[in-house]
Amino acid sequence: MDFRKIDNLSVDCVVLKLEDNALNVLLRKRTLNLYNENLPVIDDWVLPGHYVLKSNNLGETANRVFKELTGENHFNRNQFRTYGNAARIKSEKDVLWVRSRGAKIRTITVAYYLIVASNKELLNMDDSLKWFKLKSLPQLGFDHLQIINDAYDDVKTKIITDPLIFDFVPIKFTLNELQVAYETILDVELDNRNFRKKVSSKSYIVPLDEKQKGVSKKPSRLYMFSKDVYNQVVETDFIIHK
Template structure:
């Protein structure tokens, strides 16, 4: 394997997860202090990412980022946009950071979003990496605020017709969990009865002979998403109607 990097081509990953407080994105702490009063101190947050190695393709680079965070491969990655504007790296902090890494000032970034199910945990969690709610993001480096907004817009545009929603919930989920996921991501309120009627008629949302465990209230029935059945559905239909 050729471990040399292509120093003007990178991959950034918008890792998304639903928590109780809503949709969250994973960010990595970025710090640099050269103890020079003429140079700015860098202390903010960025998306996890890597430069592309000469022996890797773009998807492999995105998977390398995810594997470092979780210890697992991630096949459901979604490439949504490329950022190559000549002026995208222009702040003093960003320029200092790039030059300290010996990289090119003009870098082309291919962006992916990767979805983690709500019941999954990351392998690596420390002070250098943290979940942030999309509605209360910290100070971000580069154009990462724009990349996050673009990823969110892409998710919202696809989630009604594509099966992205099932990546956000556990493999075995309740209809209530599925509804809450739609409501949280789309920032809408859905009629409970109509929602259940709509999704119950979908052949790829398969009822199981299992119920939730460990709850004091009446346990709800569990369901699974069948990708095989979904791929055989010929007609184009909305998974839900907003």
């Protein structure tokens, strides 16, 4: 494998998760202090990412990021946009950071997002990584705020017609978990009775002979999403809230 990087081509990854009834994004701490009064101190946050190696393609690079975080290969990654504006790296801090990495100022970034189920913990969650609510993000480097907002817009568009919503909930989920996921991501309030009626009409949402465990209140029935059934009806059916 050729471990030399292509120093003007990178991949940035937006990792999303529902937690505490809020949509969260994973960020990595970016720090640099050269102890030079003429140079700024860098202390902010950025998206996880890598420069593309000469022996890797874009998808392999994104997979490398996701595998470092989750320990798994993620073939359900979503590539949603490329960023190549000549002025996208222009602040003093961003220029200093790129130069400290031996890369070029003019960098093209291909962005992906990955959805982590609400009950899943990341494999390598060290002090440099932290979940932030999408509505209360810290100071970000580069154009990463724009990348995050674009990823969110893409998710909101796709969950209307694609089964993306099921990536946000556990493999076995309750109808309440599914409804809360929709309401949180779309920032809407759904009628509970109407929602459950629509769910019951979807052949790809399969009721199980199982109920929640370890809850203080009355346990709710569990359901699963069947991708095989969904693929058979995809041309004639719609995702739940339509």
